[in-house]
Amino acid sequence: AQKITQTQPGMFVQEKEAVTLDCTYDTSDQSYGLFWYKQPSSGEMIFLIYQGSYDEQNATEGRYSLNFQKARKSANLVISASQLGDSAMYFCAMRETGPGANSKLTFGKGITLSVRP
Amino acid sequence: DARVTQTPRHKVTEMGQEVTMRCQPILGHNTVFWYRQTMMQGLELLAYFRNRAPLDDSGMPKDRFSAEMPDATLATLKIQPSEPRDSAVYFCASRLARNTGELFFGEGSRLTVL
Numbered sequence: 254a255q256k257i258t259q260t261q262p263g264m265f266v267q268e269k270e271a272v273t274l275d276c277t278y279d280t281s282d283q284s285y286g287l288f289w290y291k292q293p294s295s296g297e298m299i300f301l302i303y304q305g306s307y308d309e310q311n312a313t314e315g316r317y318s319l320n321f322q323k324a325r326k327s328a329n330l331v332i333s334a335s336q337l338g339d340s341a342m343y344f345c346a347m348r349e350t351g352p353g354a355n356s357k358l359t360f361g362k363g364i365t366l367s368v369r370p
Numbered sequence: 371d372a373r374v375t376q377t378p379r380h381k382v383t384e385m386g387q388e389v390t391m392r393c394q395p396i397l398g399h400n401t402v403f404w405y406r407q408t409m410m411q412g413l414e415l416l417a418y419f420r421n422r423a424p425l426d427d428s429g430m431p432k433d434r435f436s437a438e439m440p441d442a443t444l445a446t447l448k449i450q451p452s453e454p455r456d457s458a459v460y461f462c463a464s465r466l467a468r469n470t471g472e473l474f475f476g477e478g479s480r481l482t483v484l
Contacts (some may be wrong), residue, residue: 296478297475297478300444300472356420358403
């Protein structure tokens, strides 16, 4: 069974600084994908970044990068140059991607990030 | 601007009433999901469909919940009878069947059962 763990209860970061949000996962599958979503106070779920288990490079999307450490089964999200609008809940998620894999996306409990001016 | 559309956005009802939530997935997306979000449980997968066929509804209380896709442009989630513990935000999401595609979420339906 897939499992996503996000244990940080809440994170604070000063505006313009970088912050790392932790995510560890557990799966017996060799082929999987890791996702990060942002949920601001308005409630919508916004896709941020994707990392495939066979990708050799860490994924980057603008100010977002994913620190993928396969042996440690971690997929931490790094936000550089934090902005006030980054204050939100952040969810890590995983899905099997091999042949015959189901489409389920399993989410962690989420981490609250607050950016201080 | 393609998006997943959910109705209603907010619903307040009394215990025992029937609730129906609707979702229009993004045109061309053939995999549709229903998630429920609560403070205690986080995001839970209730059910999902591929090409309108239900693939997994193991996360859904079978006695009161039902999910259907009458056609490719409409997914419904029905609760009958509703209970206070069903109060949550219900998200619909869709994607293409390719393995690396991200989920596109609707804005959610916030349900309050009194």
